[in-house]
Amino acid sequence: MHIEDYPQLASIETIQKGFESVGYICSESIATAVFLAFQLRKPVLVEGPPGVGKTELAKTTAHLLDAPLVRLQCYEGLDEGKALYEWKYSKQLLYTQVLKEKLGDLLHGANDLAESVERLHQFGDIFYSEEFLEPRPLLRAMRSERGAVLLIDEVDKSDYEFEALLLEILSDYQVSIPEIGTVKARTTPMVFLTSNNTRDISDALKRRCLHLYIPFPSVELEQRIVLARVPDVDARLREQLVAFVHGLRDMDLKKVPAISETIDWARSLLLLHADQLDEALVRATLNVLLKFEDDMRAAEAELPRLLAGNTD
Amino acid sequence: MHQSLASFVEILRSHNLRISPAETMDAARAAQALGYANRSRLRDGLCMTLAKTPDERATFLRCFDQFYNREVADFSSTASERENSPESTDAGAPGSQAGGAGDAQPGALQEAAQGDPRIAQLLQSTLMQALMNNDRNLLSLSISQASQRAGIAQIRIFTQKGQYSRRILAALGEEDLRAGIVTLERAQSPALDELRRYRDILREQVRDFVDAQYLLHAQGRNQRLVEDMLARTRLSNIEHAYLQRLEELVRRMAKKLAARYAPRRRRYNRGQLDMRRTLSRGVANDGLMFDLRWRRMRRERPQLFAICDVSGSVAPYAKFLLMFLYSLQDVLPKVRSFAFSNRLGEVTQLFNDYPVEQAIELANQLYGGATDYGAAFEDFARLALEDVRSGATVIILGDARNNHGDPKLEILQKIYRRANRVIWLNPESRNSWKTGDSEMLRYLSACHFSAECNNLRQLERVIEQILRNAR
Numbered sequence: 208m209h210i211e212d213y214p215q216l217a218s219i220e221t222i223q224k225g226f227e228s229v230g231y232i233c234s235e236s237i238a239t240a241v242f243l244a245f246q247l248r249k250p251v252l253v254e255g256p257p258g259v260g261k262t263e264l265a266k267t268t269a270h271l272l273d274a275p276l277v278r279l280q281c282y283e284g285l286d287e288g289k290a291l292y293e294w295k296y297s298k299q300l301l302y303t304q305v306l307k308e309k310l311g312d313l314l315h316g317a318n319d320l321a322e323s324v325e326r327l328h329q330f331g332d333i334f335y336s337e338e339f340l341e342p343r344p345l346l347r348a349m350r351s352e353r354g355a356v357l358l359i360d361e362v363d364k365s366d367y368e369f370e371a372l373l374l375e376i377l378s379d380y381q382v383s384i385p386e387i388g389t390v391k392a393r394t395t396p397m398v399f400l401t402s403n404n405t406r407d408i409s410d411a412l413k414r415r416c417l418h419l420y421i422p423f424p425s426v427e428l429e430q431r432i433v434l435a436r437v438p439d440v441d442a443r444l445r446e447q448l449v450a451f452v453h454g455l456r457d458m459d460l461k462k463v464p465a466i467s468e469t470i471d472w473a474r475s476l477l478l479l480h481a482d483q484l485d486e487a488l489v490r491a492t493l494n495v496l497l498k499f500e501d502d503m504r505a506a507e508a509e510l511p512r513l514l515a516g517n518t519d
Numbered sequence: 520m521h522q523s524l525a526s527f528v529e530i531l532r533s534h535n536l537r538i539s540p541a542e543t544m545d546a547a548r549a550a551q552a553l554g555y556a557n558r559s560r561l562r563d564g565l566c567m568t569l570a571k572t573p574d575e576r577a578t579f580l581r582c583f584d585q586f587y588n589r590e591v592a593d594f595s596s597t598a599s600e601r602e603n604s605p606e607s608t609d610a611g612a613p614g615s616q617a618g619g620a621g622d623a624q625p626g627a628l629q630e631a632a633q634g635d636p637r638i639a640q641l642l643q644s645t646l647m648q649a650l651m652n653n654d655r656n657l658l659s660l661s662i663s664q665a666s667q668r669a670g671i672a673q674i675r676i677f678t679q680k681g682q683y684s685r686r687i688l689a690a691l692g693e694e695d696l697r698a699g700i701v702t703l704e705r706a707q708s709p710a711l712d713e714l715r716r717y718r719d720i721l722r723e724q725v726r727d728f729v730d731a732q733y734l735l736h737a738q739g740r741n742q743r744l745v746e747d748m749l750a751r752t753r754l755s756n757i758e759h760a761y762l763q764r765l766e767e768l769v770r771r772m773a774k775k776l777a778a779r780y781a782p783r784r785r786r787y788n789r790g791q792l793d794m795r796r797t798l799s800r801g802v803a804n805d806g807l808m809f810d811l812r813w814r815r816m817r818r819e820r821p822q823l824f825a826i827c828d829v830s831g832s833v834a835p836y837a838k839f840l841l842m843f844l845y846s847l848q849d850v851l852p853k854v855r856s857f858a859f860s861n862r863l864g865e866v867t868q869l870f871n872d873y874p875v876e877q878a879i880e881l882a883n884q885l886y887g888g889a890t891d892y893g894a895a896f897e898d899f900a901r902l903a904l905e906d907v908r909s910g911a912t913v914i915i916l917g918d919a920r921n922n923h924g925d926p927k928l929e930i931l932q933k934i935y936r937r938a939n940r941v942i943w944l945n946p947e948s949r950n951s952w953k954t955g956d957s958e959m960l961r962y963l964s965a966c967h968f969s970a971e972c973n974n975l976r977q978l979e980r981v982i983e984q985i986l987r988n989a990r
Contacts, residue, residue: 219560236563239553243564246552247545251567288795296798407774413571414539417549420576 212354215271216245222271231260231267232432240419241268250377250398252362252413255421257403258465262360264421265399269356272397277348278358281365287372292384293341299334335386345376346390354394362412363402370412377415424466426453432466437473447484448473454513455496455506464496471495486510524550526672527586531569533739534578538569558587585735627710631703638710641699646692650717662728665690671732675740684722684729693721750975765975766842766875772979773846790814822910823847823854824903824938828917829883830860830890836946836973840916841879843978845870855903860888863898890920892958893927900930904937911938916972918947919959926958928965935965943969944981 215225223238241264244251253261269276279290313330317323333339342350348357359373376382380392400416402408424432429449433440440448449469456463464472472495481488489510497503506513528543549564562583570579628651632639641647649657669686696718703711746768796812804810825844829837841858848854848870855867866882873881907913913934935941943966945952945959952959963969970981 235560239560239563240567243549243552243567247548249545288799293795294799296795296801300798300801410537410571414542417545417567418571419567420573 213245213272216242218242225271226267227435229267229270230435231263232428232435233260233264234424234428237264237419237421240417243417244397247417248380248395250400250416251419252400252402252408252416253419253421254402254404256423256463256465258467259421259423260466261399261401261421262358265356265358265401268397268399269358272354272356274353274397275351275355276358277344277351277355277396278360279344280360281362281369283364283366285365285369287369289343290345290369291343291372291382292346293343294335295339295341299339302334302339337387340384340387346382348396348398349376349380349382349390349392351396352393355396357396357398359398359400361403362400363405363408367409370409374411374415377412423456423463426450429453429466429469433469433473436470437477440473440477441482444476444481444483445473448476451484451489451513452496454509458505458509460497460502460505461499462497462502468496484514486514489514527582528569529672530586530735530739531579531582533736533743534582535739535743536570536575536578542568562587582735585731627708628713631706631708631710634708635702635706637702638699641695644692644695646696646721647717650720658724659728661691662687662725666728666732671729672736674729674733675737677733677737680726680729680733683732684725687725687729688722691721691725693718696721750979752974765839768975769839769842770846770849772975772982773843773849822906822908822912823851824857824907824911824913825854826857826859826863826895826899826913826915826917827882828860828890828915829858829887831887832890832920833918833946834887836916837883838879839975840944841882842875844916845875845878847982855906857899857903858882858886859895859898860886861891861894862886862888863895863902865902890917890922891924892917892919892921893925896927896930900933904930904933907934907937909937909939912940912942913938914942914944915966916944916946918945918957919943919952919962920956921958923956926961928958928961931962931965935967940967941965942967942981944972944978945969946973947971948973 214221216222219235219238219242222241223233223235226233226238240251240253243249253264255261265278266276314323314326317326340346345357348355362370362373377398380395382390384390400412423429426449429452430445433445433449452464452469452472472492475492475495476488479488479492490507493503493506497506524547525543528538528546532538545568546565549568550561553560553564555561562580565583566576566579570576628638628642632642642651645657646661648654649661665687666683668690669683671683671687674680674683696714700711700714700718703714745764749765749768791814793812793814797808797810800810800812801808825847827837827840827844829841833840844854844856848856848867855865856870857863858866864886866878866886869881869885870878872878931941943959943962947957947959949971951957959969968984970977972978972981
């Protein structure tokens with residue numbers, strides 16, 4: 208990817224504005240990360256609590272660049288056969304069958320074994336060739352003509368072995384296929400890796416990436432996010448609900464509500480035609496925000512305090 | 520700027536950040552792409568390339584502020600006659616303490632200069648120009664250049680601060696300033712106070728600068744020195760004041776060990792057929808699929824049972840051993856922890872529910888007392904013997920001093936037969952194992968491995984060995 212091709216990424220301000228125009232409100236540090244990723248051609252490892260828009264960042268970037276998004280969801284046991292490439296075995300098998308049948312014709316007239324082998328060598332070896340190669344997400348991203356946005360989601364769920372596989376791709380944007388050779392990326396893809404920190408990522412992988420940590424947004428930023436996503440919500444209600452969510456995040460909960468939950472809540476309140484928060488309303492809709500019974504009980508006990516904080 | 524980035528990286532390294540040359544190069548490229556004009560952007564960019572964990576991020580931000588905040592404090596209010604620079608009105612800047620600005624005669628220095636060529640020469644020097652014009656950038660630049668000549672990066676201990684301040688002042692040419700003061704004193708010039716004040720400002724700035732540099736260059740290194748020492752001291756001798764530091768150290772150790780101990784996967788030789796892999800194997804054999812592949816994988820997750828003596832005789836160690844147990848349980852998936860003295864109980868849940876200090880205290884409270892290994896083993900057999908299977912590792916931390924009671928060796932032997940490994944870590948030195956009421960020699964017969972373990976380094980080495988062999 209080159210700067211000339213993507214004026215959307217020319218500066219941090221343009222990126223921020225561009226993201227905003229497609230409904231992704233981001234802090235400056237996020238825009239800086241995207242800018243640097245593009246300038247230095249390095250992957251970005253995005254970390255942060257669930258639901259702050261890590262995956263969304265990659266999607267938005269793809270949308271902004273109008274480039275294809277190639278997504279690879281990681282899980283335990285993911286291997287190169289599913290992530291990188293695979294041979295089309297059934298076709299290869301058929302090919303051997305066909306070859307066997309044709310072999311007689313091809314070798315017809317050969318006097319001895321040496322000559323047969325000689326003739327055999329004259330055919331191109333297409334058994335392990337691109338024609339029988341089944342590209343998986345990683346290879347697809349590399350072969351994309353106009354560059355792609357590659358999202359390697361939840362890389363912490365994969366095994367250490369898989370991480371090692373990523374190293375070559377992330378540092379040199381190339382893949383080694385033993386039977387063929389090295390496939391280099393036609394255009395360097397933008398790579399995002401996300402992690403929820405279920406385990407430590409290896410140092411080698413971290414070293415190759417820019418490291419972006421997305422925290423929960425500030426009150427002001429979150430209000431802008433709600434405004435962008437659910438524009439019909441009344442301004443006062445918006446302020447109240449964001450303040451309420453921030454109050455919840457300060458509590459010691461099993462799972463604190465994320466941005467996506469704030470947005471869901473704003474939508475639900477909109478459907479209920481609410482124009483301001485009151486206890487009954489919050490009680491009725493709390494299950495949108497909180498996903499655990501214990502959390503709900505803890506929050507309900509604190510409701511008056513949380514709502515009082517609103518009116519101040 | 521590249522030079523200063525390199526020294527910044529050096530400082531980060533001294534604060535325990537591991538930064539490779541490749542990352543330094545990335546940081547340089549990032550700085551280039553972002554420019555140096557916007558500080559917060561530069562900070563974000565460098566942070567992304569250099570700091571890779573939340574802890575490192577915090578350290579980075581602290582160091583960045585210290586390092587790139589070389590700008591000298593505003594001292595305009597004392598530079599009486601030149602009030603024309605716009606930023607000079609900053610109220611409450613530290614430099615203003617030099618105080619009493621108003622009483623100097625404006626232009627007195629200039630007058631003095633006209634009378635004395637030496638003073639005139641002094642006023643022409645870069646240093647005096649910077650001071651008189653309240654040019655903070657120029658002054659901070661000269662100070663940092665002078666400090667480089669003075670080798671400030673070598674500062675190690677705080678008693679060196681005075682020495683480095685003097686060296687920097689000398690490199691700045693403070694000598695001329697002092698000579699000027701002496702001249703004015705002799706002449707009893709009205710400009711004397713003003714020149715003195717400039718000298719004081721300069722000294723103060725240099726002192727502040729050296730303070731900041733000390734924090735930057737030496738603190739991290741000294742911390743490492745302390746940690747090194749802590750790791751080698753007998754656990755019973757470590758003072759309470761270092762507990763916090765120790766806890767951090769123990770945690771890091773446990774984490775390092777756990778990373779190496781990450782669960783491995785192994786293929787089962789039965790279960791559901793993995794058609795894809797079988798086919799791909801078969802291609803080489805003309806499509807004959809005799810090399811079968813299976814889908815099911817087994818996760819290798821060896822169990823760990825840790826039994827810790829918390830009785831009076833090992834009280835000084837128990838705290839650390841429990842702390843280690845706590846950390847280990849935090850980072851390894853399958854650890855069950857037990858504490859005992861005259862009876863034994865499981866503390867796994869306790870460790871999960873409470874923060875470390877509280878958990879250790881509770882464990883001590885619940886199970887502290889006089890030692891009775893026999894009873895403790897009986898309790899263990901009742902609680903967990905069933906769960907000890909092949910592949911399990913049992914670690915016992917204790918001094919094996921049983922107050923001449925029944926050692927119940929047969930239970931340990933039972934454990935020994937069931938478990939993959941039984942390991943005994945004894946805080947007493949090997950020589951005292953055969954003395955007094957120690958049952959260590961008898962228990963040894965039912966251990967795969969035993970070691971003396973009374974400081975952190977030994978503990979780490981032993982655990983590492985255990986984990987390596989557990990594979």
